[in-house]
Amino acid sequence: MAFRPRFPAAFGQFARSGLALGRSAAVRQSLKTHAPCGVYSHQLRTLRQSSKCSVKYTSETYPELKRDERFSRISEEHVDYFKKVLGGGSAVIDGVTNDAAADDIAPFNGDWMRKYRGHCKLVLKPSSTEEVSKILKYCNENMLAVVPQGGNTGLVGGSVPVFDEIVINMSRMNKIRDFDDVSGILVADAGCILETTDHFLAERGYIFPLDLGAKGSCHIGGNVSTNAGGLRLLRYGSLHGNVLGVEAVLPDGTVVDDLCKLRKNNTGYDLKQLFIGGEGTIGIVTGISIQCPQRPKAVNVAFLGLDSYEKAQQAFRQAKSHLSEILSAFELMDEASQAIVHRVTQNKRPLESAYPFYCLVETSGSNADHDSEKLQAFLEDVMEKGVVADGTLAQDETQIRALWGWREGITEAVGHLGGVYKYDVSIPLKDMYRIVEDTKARVQEAGLMGDTDEHPVVDVVGYGHMGDANIHLNVATRYYDPRVEKVLEPFVYEWIAGRQGSISAEHGLGLAKKKYVGYSRSDNMVGLMKQIKQLYDPNGIMNPYKYI
Amino acid sequence: MAFRPRFPAAFGQFARSGLALGRSAAVRQSLKTHAPCGVYSHQLRTLRQSSKCSVKYTSETYPELKRDERFSRISEEHVDYFKKVLGGGSAVIDGVTNDAAADDIAPFNGDWMRKYRGHCKLVLKPSSTEEVSKILKYCNENMLAVVPQGGNTGLVGGSVPVFDEIVINMSRMNKIRDFDDVSGILVADAGCILETTDHFLAERGYIFPLDLGAKGSCHIGGNVSTNAGGLRLLRYGSLHGNVLGVEAVLPDGTVVDDLCKLRKNNTGYDLKQLFIGGEGTIGIVTGISIQCPQRPKAVNVAFLGLDSYEKAQQAFRQAKSHLSEILSAFELMDEASQAIVHRVTQNKRPLESAYPFYCLVETSGSNADHDSEKLQAFLEDVMEKGVVADGTLAQDETQIRALWGWREGITEAVGHLGGVYKYDVSIPLKDMYRIVEDTKARVQEAGLMGDTDEHPVVDVVGYGHMGDANIHLNVATRYYDPRVEKVLEPFVYEWIAGRQGSISAEHGLGLAKKKYVGYSRSDNMVGLMKQIKQLYDPNGIMNPYKYI
Incomplete structure (x- = not known):
């Protein structure tokens, strides 16, 4: 990309504030x-260095969550099967039969925010759609719960296990399958890293129609699974429009081979859309095809x-x-x-x-x-x-x-002060900022905000993608305090529901927002979603305890 | 829109061919x-003038289609119920108890191409989502088959009844519900005419992100139900990206109230996508919200x-x-x-x-x-x-x-010569035009093409949306001849399947392409689609004999 100096003498009125x-x-x-990518590497290191780190188990943070006892415990026999399918080596990180693997498993058990921590003992890294199909079919037949995991850069705990779910990490499926430089249509494995993929496209004069802070770590399959929005949705539109095809594996091993390389294909229900934003709850996305614009x-x-x-x-x-x-x-x-x-x-x-x-x-x-x-x-x-x-x-x-x-x-700056209560929400534009003012007033009225240490809250701030009516409401605190949470919730969600906003604009539901979906969706809609979950994943093995 | 004269003296090389x-x-x-809109009005008149016109019944053209005897015949009692719900008047065109209504029903029984003709005896025109819900619930409970109908400008017979299905015509649901002139988000009834809606937007500096020949007649609900592509998909992208929300009614009367007015809303499966291109087979779209760009x-x-x-x-x-x-x-x-x-x-x-x-x-x-x-x-x-x-x-x-x-x-010009075999297909760009050459060669080899009347085929032509890799292959004939069809099919479909193209780029499946879907979709995909149909419409009352 070429940047040229511009407006050398324009805008007398504009302050030249000297960005030396x-x-x-x-x-x-x-x-x-x-950026999450940087933070993530750092956290990975931290987690690796100390697997017995101070991050609380999710099962402790959310004591109301109970392990679903319909799910089997992972046995040696199970592990043997997976080793046979994946060929052992680094494709299977086995903490079931080998206690020494705990440190290697730790990074897959936590998230970069150090907010979630699971009890997973087995990580599988398939390298083909066929392997994913074999794994899922076996898990489904043996009632083994799984968590699909991409770059693990999410903010709502969607890609982190809660109990002993098997992590299916997609990082080994990282190949560009096809690129047509006339049409700009790219076909690639789900585990391709966003930034790497964008570099590939840049060399050919194209751009990936999505950009976000975590691009150095996040996977394009994860982006699709979470319907990531990011910085340039305003210009390039949502993944629901740009993704032309999805290859995914259902829990029973069926391959949804909908990897269309055409801009137009009106032959039946557009099922791939269910996987865009499905957060790995009905299947695992293994490949995508996507329309890329000129850079x-x-x-x-x-x-x-x-x-x-x-x-x-x-x-x-x-x-x-x-x-x-x-x-x-x-x-x-x-x-x-x-x-x-x-x-x-x-x-x-x-x-x-x-x-x-x-x-x-x-x-x-x-x-x-x-x-x-x-x-x-x-x-x-x-x-x-x-x-x-x-x-x-x-x-x-x-x-x-x-x-x-x-x-x-x-x-990052807000995080430096202490704990942050974060809300990523959509609100019709005319009311959008008022949520920050109303929340600040409420926190102040409760006497929780001030310059001194007895006040947990430092400030209430708002920022975000105005072009998408998507604001990030952040309550910056010196320390977590249950009084703050009580003042904020369900107040914030009720406020949003009252304006027909969305409680999750781009970060998805994951574990964090599972119980609040009713503030953005009617009972009818939640019922219909549960019906879809039941249709594709009747045993409930896909990413349990989350989403719907 | 202001057009300014440009390039007054540019392009010496360019021929000034004088478009006086x-x-x-x-x-x-x-x-x-x-344009279909014009043709349609004309056909409407023709059909009205002569309900016993020469258009063959679809049931005669496709003798393999048999009426599904699980469906009830419409009785006087049924008609009474609908009159009670819709308040009678022009909202119910009753040819069941009143033979004189046949002429009024004729336009709803045929299409503008005069290719399809049904035996429908009852047309319902609901004016609210609640009415649609009551109608469908009743039909579902009483096993009455229905055909949702918008502007009836389709090319594949999707909106025309085959036997005695009840037509649910959406023309009375034609109100703009809401428009936000900061965000450009429009909420409108399904029965709004595309051109009227675009005029509304033009006055406010916005444009409907879809344009097509039939705009003077087609409904925006029909556009969404058929996932219309049209002339400017290249610029504005597909409806899957632009439609933000859908309100639809399921056969059991459930209202899918997903009329989101937000660009971003990541709270669960994006179910509205199933109705975009669902061709009225799982429910009736009653309203949409859509992101409109600056004009x-x-x-x-x-x-x-x-x-x-x-x-x-x-x-x-x-x-x-x-x-x-x-x-x-x-x-x-x-x-x-x-x-x-x-x-x-x-x-x-x-x-x-x-x-x-x-x-x-x-x-x-x-x-x-x-x-x-x-x-x-x-x-x-x-x-x-x-x-x-x-x-x-x-x-x-x-x-x-x-x-x-x-x-x-x-x-229109091609149609003037006689009958036309039309294929609206997507093919990867590098091979796109070859389908025209190969088809022409095949027709010529069969001795079917020539300048004289004993040759049925006048010419084989190709044109279309190159920007979308979407070509219209037209075989222009003097008269329909079974030998031509034999030479063309399944040849054309096999040719497309061999290049992973789509047998229906933008016109949908309807009745015309129902049996060819296997050329563009795998057995897995067709199976998954049937599962969705079964889930939402277990009685099969929605637009039967078509689609999947």
Whole structure:
């Protein structure tokens, strides 16, 4: 991707807040470590170094969860079968007959947030769809529960075992199967890492139509299974539209061979869609085919300061009108979130003054000059009309990364303060930010928020993908306190339900939101979902204790 | 939409073939009548005028189809119930107790192609989801078969009854329920007409992300039920990505209330997807919510002549690279198809010479100058490299329509010659046109094609949405001849199956392709689809004799 310097002398009104290279490098450094991929490697190491680490077992955190005694305990005979199918070696990590394997199993038993921890004793790493089919068929016949696992970068505990479920880790199925450079249609194994896949596409002038912080670790099969949204859904749309085909294995070993390489195929029910966002509860995705767009030749990023949420909405409307087909991200950050990033990173802030809200606007297009002109027209318009109070424009790729750091760095910065209560929710745009204000007011009224240590809550912050009406509500605490949880739940979920929002915009249900699905779905819908689960997985062996 | 004159002096190489207004108007006139919407009104009239018209009953054309005797015959008591629920009046067209209603029922018993004709004696027009629910529940309990019907503009007989199924026509559910002009999310009844809905959106600066010839008659609920593709899928993507929510009624009366107004909602299986392309076989879609993009401010159309299919592929690759985010259509037409349009319309052709292939390239963007510059750069590039032999560029909206007429007018022109065998198929791009060549060779070898009346076949032509790898193979005949069908089938389907293509790219299965689904789907997949049908419609009352 070529970045060209632009607007050398434009935007007199815009503050030149000087994103000097030294500071940008620091932000980049911070970016490198804050993303789930970085954190994940670190956690992996930590977990490996100390398998008896302090992370509580999920079964202790959620004492109401009981092991389903319909499931068999894993025996030596079971392990022998799997070794026969997978050829032993590193494809089977066996903690059933070999206690010394516990350390090797630990990373598959936990998540990068150190929030969930299972009792799994057997990890299987199939290398073909046929192997997955044999494993599942056997597990189904022998009532062995399984947890499909991709890059294990999720936020809701969906890919972590709770009890002694067998982990089926997809990392060995990591081959690009086919790519057509006229149509841009890619067919690949589920275990391909998102970033690696995107690099493959970049060399051919294409882009994977999904991007997210965990790209260095997450699997494309996991992305599909969780219907990942990410940073550029605004531009490229959802996986339900981009994924053309899915290959998946059902619990009874049936291969759903729906790996269509066509943009159009109206021959029957679109069953693959059930696996997109199915979170491994009805089968394991083993391969996908996906429509990849042309890689944009030019990317621009502007960072704006605004006086109110009303103005942020106006700016979004203007951005859609001016930038239309090249608008690739419109992110919202409140002052509280930026203050925390500043407090943790000590980086100089992009704008000279503080504003109640900030927006990061990104364009991606095929012609740098055209894109710059459009962005300039947008910026002139919003400045002239007083919609935007101040702003800065990245001059090169380093500055682009630096500006993104103020958005992407929030997750890590907030985590630095202590525990965080996180809610990833969709709310119709006009009400979207009000959930942050109402939650903050409620926490304050309860006397739980303050500058001193007797107050558990440091601040309530909001940020997210404004273009998708998807906000991340974060309650940053010094320490976890049951009083905080009581004030927050079910308040937050009820608030969302009252506005027909979604309690999980992009992170899925997993274990974390299983019991709250009723706030976003009617009884009818939950009933119909249970019917589908029952249809495909009558024994309930697929990713139990989670989802529906 | 504002069209500005562009390229006043550009493209010396380009032939100025003079699409004078007089001729363009003729093309437009032709356009007005050829589209299914126009034809449909005409057919409606014809059918009304003569209910005993010459169209054969489907049950005669397909003598292997037998009425399923598990279904009840409609009684007076049934009719009374429906009158009670729907309040009588025009909501119930009763040919059961009133023979005089036969003429009123005729249009609902046939299709615009005059290819299918049913024996239906009762048409119901519910005006609310609640009414649909009551009707279906009653039908299910009383084993009354039903056919959901939208604008009835389909090509595969999906919305036409075969025997005495009750037609549930959705035309009275035609209200816009909600529109959010910040997010562009529309919620509307299933019976809204596509064009009317798009006009509503146009007034607000938005566009319905689907466009097709039948827009003046087809319903948006029907579009969703058949997963319509249309002319601008290349730009806006498929309905699986754009439709955010569906409200549907299952045979047992359950309302699937999944009318989500959020771009992101990861809370469970995405069941609405089963109704997108479900062709009314598991339920009736009563409402949809859909993400609508900004309406483009500028539209450009170029019409190119090319010497080979290889060059057409090169031109497509170049178009994607140069036009990227503004490319909204890339259509392919062969010389045979254009010669037929010329023969029928007598319009002057856009280019001075004939070429083996033509491409229509359309851009839609937010900035006319930028779009023109991009298109100019593309055209210069393909002319310079000798990819394109000649071309012309529309100078205003009239000329845009005229050029589109050479693409959209094919269907009608081919039909003028006599009967047409039509195949709407997807084939990976590199092989796509070869199906036309191979089919033509086969028909010629069989001695069935020629200039004189003893030859049934006039020509074999190919055209379609190259951007979607979707070609329409049309075998134009003077008269239907069983020898032609024998030469074509299963040859065409086997040819497609051998290249992992789709036997129905966008028209669906309906009655026409029910028995050929095995050419595009594995036994596993067909089995899984039947399982879904069985799950939702165990009595099989929904649109019987069709689909799976």
